[in-house]
Amino acid sequence: MLPNPKGSIHLFKFQGVNVYLHWSWFLILLYRINLSGGAYSSLVWSAWQCVVLFAIVTLHEFGHALACRSVGGRADQIVLWPLGGVAYVDPPQRPGATLWSIAAGPLVNVLLVPVFSICWLFASRANLDNSSPDLYLLIKNVWAINLGLLCFNMLPIYPLDGGQILRSLLWYWVGPARSLLVASTTGMVAVGVLLVFAIRTPWLVLIAVFALVQCWGGLQYARRMARIEAAPRQAGLACPSCGKAPPVGEFWVCARCRRQFDIFGNQGVCPGCGVNFNLVRCMECGQTHPIHSFVREQG
Numbered sequence: 001m002l003p004n005p006k007g008s009i010h011l012f013k014f015q016g017v018n019v020y021l022h023w024s025w026f027l028i029l030l031y032r033i034n035l036s037g038g039a040y041s042s043l044v045w046s047a048w049q050c051v052v053l054f055a056i057v058t059l060h061e062f063g064h065a066l067a068c069r070s071v072g073g074r075a076d077q078i079v080l081w082p083l084g085g086v087a088y089v090d091p092p093q094r095p096g097a098t099l100w101s102i103a104a105g106p107l108v109n110v111l112l113v114p115v116f117s118i119c120w121l122f123a124s125r126a127n128l129d130n131s132s133p134d135l136y137l138l139i140k141n142v143w144a145i146n147l148g149l150l151c152f153n154m155l156p157i158y159p160l161d162g163g164q165i166l167r168s169l170l171w172y173w174v175g176p177a178r179s180l181l182v183a184s185t186t187g188m189v190a191v192g193v194l195l196v197f198a199i200r201t202p203w204l205v206l207i208a209v210f211a212l213v214q215c216w217g218g219l220q221y222a223r224r225m226a227r228i229e230a231a232p233r234q235a236g237l238a239c240p241s242c243g244k245a246p247p248v249g250e251f252w253v254c255a256r257c258r259r260q261f262d263i264f265g266n267q268g269v270c271p272g273c274g275v276n277f278n279l280v281r282c283m284e285c286g287q288t289h290p291i292h293s294f295v296r297e298q299g
Helices: 025-037 043-070 095-125 133-153 161-198 202-230
Strands: 008-014 017-022 074-081 084-090 279-281 288-290
Touching (some): 043 074, 043 084, 043 133, 095 133, 095 161, 161 202
Antiparallel strands (some): 074 084
8 A cells, every 4th residue: 555666756766765656636625725725825835835734744754764774774765745754764673773763753843943943933934925915834844744644653553653652662671572562553553543633534544444443554564573483493503693493384475376485494485386496585684685694593
């Protein structure tokens, strides 16, 4: 359900991160321009407000991407779409690395609060509300938009930043599977509360439904992670990165036929379609290595 670069417009590349704009964003752009047009004397000011919103969301997502790369993770794509933005980050599977990769996004909005507050203060002292009411309203609205995005993003709803931060903090004490289970369950409850207040706001209802689907997906993934944690381990094998032995069981999914199978028990060959997989993703740390590098431990 998350957007992807397919069908999106490539805007630019910065610090190795490609930024894409999903085609549906233009539909929402027209909707938002018309929605806010009555507040300004011209639709041009509404367009500028959307441009600034676009810039705030982009900076937020770059916060995620650059923070992830700073801890050794992979982050090379950002897709902007009607519900905001998605930074495809893959941090090392450690609670600290995940926490920093997620928290850096809202931190950008936190840093922007004093910036926009100062702009609003100068606008007030310059009497722009009388001399240039459209510009004054734009500055005021941008301040409110940034603060609103920050507060909404920090709601404990998975996969919003607040829900992922909750999961990362719990990871320290209860591990990756249980922390995701708690965060997803908490998110589903929070979505229910949000729907009560947003029932007359179509935009919030859409976001709530999206969050509910993601929470359900997180809940299912948490249960799968719990099964992996409880599974026996491959005798004598170890991941080259984390040193953990891979689990015994049908936990790997064939990219061609989608069949689940034990990649080590089948020597890297899918029993469904016969595809030979030379690379294996470690279930513990998330790193990918050649299957032959999971060598038997010596001694």
